[in-house]
Amino acid sequence: MNCPKARILMSAAVDGELSRKEEEGFLLHLTKCLECKGEFEEAKKTKMIIKERIIQFKAPQTLVHSIMQLTSVSAIEHEDTLFFE
Amino acid sequence: MIDLLIFSKVHKSLKIYCFKLIILPARALVGKTMLFEPGRFQLMDKPDATRHIKTRTKKESLTKEERQKQLEFQNEAVVHLNSLYNYALHLTMNPDDAEDLVQETYLKAYRFFNSFERGTNCKAWLFKILKNNYINRFRKNSKEPGKVDYDLIKDFYHSIKDIRSDTSEAESDYFHSLLHEEVYQALHSLPEEFREVIQLCDIEGFTYEEIANMVESPIGTVRSRLYRGRKLLREQLEEYAKKYGFNTDKDQ
Structure with a gap:
């Protein structure tokens, strides 16, 4: 495997999305190419940073309530139309 | 004369009463008994009756x-x-x-919940609906959402509880010195096509196949966008790190 091919597989390697065969080839390339190895480590770190640093907000309570109401109201409406059929 | 009139009226109502009392139940009875009789009546009437029963159970x-x-x-x-x-x-x-977008998404999702393929990823299905809603709402109507207001985001970050735990405070790596806002800003400085796949992959944890389906691009495109997106993001983060006096080369 050469560097351009390894770069194509880089993200999939980070995310565990490579096939077994691809992974073998990729890892073999890393043992020979320090540049790609460095880039791979950096990419893994970047993923981790995003995962850890991006805050997940809680949906506002008002939104939670309206979603709950939304589903139950449409269910009741449906029941009503059935009775008047 | 009056007597006659009364009599005829009484007679009339009596006739109606008798009709109601005798003829109608008889008709109904005939209709019913026919069901239990052999021959073509049974064949004709039976589906009617079962349909009646079916609609009742269907209602329930x-x-x-x-x-x-x-x-x-x-x-x-x-x-x-x-x-x-x-x-x-x-x-x-x-x-x-x-909020509007999420509400709209759930309303639509509930309406079409029967078409959701059971056993597949419901979260991915919902994301896809939301994305479509977003496109219809903001892109087609050229009603672009407001420009990114970083002050607002900053306030927002401070006003809302963090539901993730900070597990990496001990690490001294320059990356880990970065604040939420900086990573957020760096992510939002990326072109949307890169930001989107990073978000779906790294934050939401979707598979490449799911992402490809959501962004309506082949898996190969998702791969390369992630590769380039992460590279761009890393460069951006290194800029921040340098700005705050971290030597990024030393950490290599």
Whole structure:
């Protein structure tokens, strides 16, 4: 495997999305190419940073309530139309 | 004369009364008894009767079905509310727009919940609906959401509780010195096509196949966008690190 091919597989390697065969080839390339190895480590770190640093907000309570109401109201409406059929 | 009139009236009403009392039940009885008689009547009448019974049970079971659907929807779909809200926030960069978008998504999802393929990823299905809603709402109507207001985001970050735990404070790596806002800003400085795949992959944890389906591009495109996106993001983060006096080369 050469560097351009390894770069194509880089993200999939980070995310565990490579096939077994691809992974073998990729890892073999890393043992020979320090540049790609460095880039791979950096990419893994970047993923981790995003995962850890991006805050997940809680949906506002008002939104939670309206979603709950939304589903139950449409269910009741449906029941009503059935009775008047 | 009057007597006659009264008599005829009484007679008339009596006739009607008798008709109601005798003829109608008799007709009904005939209709019913025919069902139990052999021959063509049975064949003709039976489907009517079963249809009648079926509609009754259908009414009852539909209500039950509806309740079941509701319960299933809560368990399958409503549990992803926080993720959906965050995705909407990332897309719109505006809390009000995000709320509207999520509401619209759930309304649509509930209406079409029967078409959701059971056993597949419901979160991915919801994200796809939300994305489509977003495109219809903001892109087609050229009603672009407001420009990114970093001060607003900053306030927003400070006003809302962090639901993730900080596990990496001990690490001294320059990356780990970065604040939430900086990573957020760096992510939002990326072109949307890169930001989107990073978000779906790294924050929401979707598979490449799911992402490819959501962004309507081949898996190969998702791969290369992630590769380039992460590279761009890393460069951006290194800029921040340098700005705050971290030697990024030393950490290599």
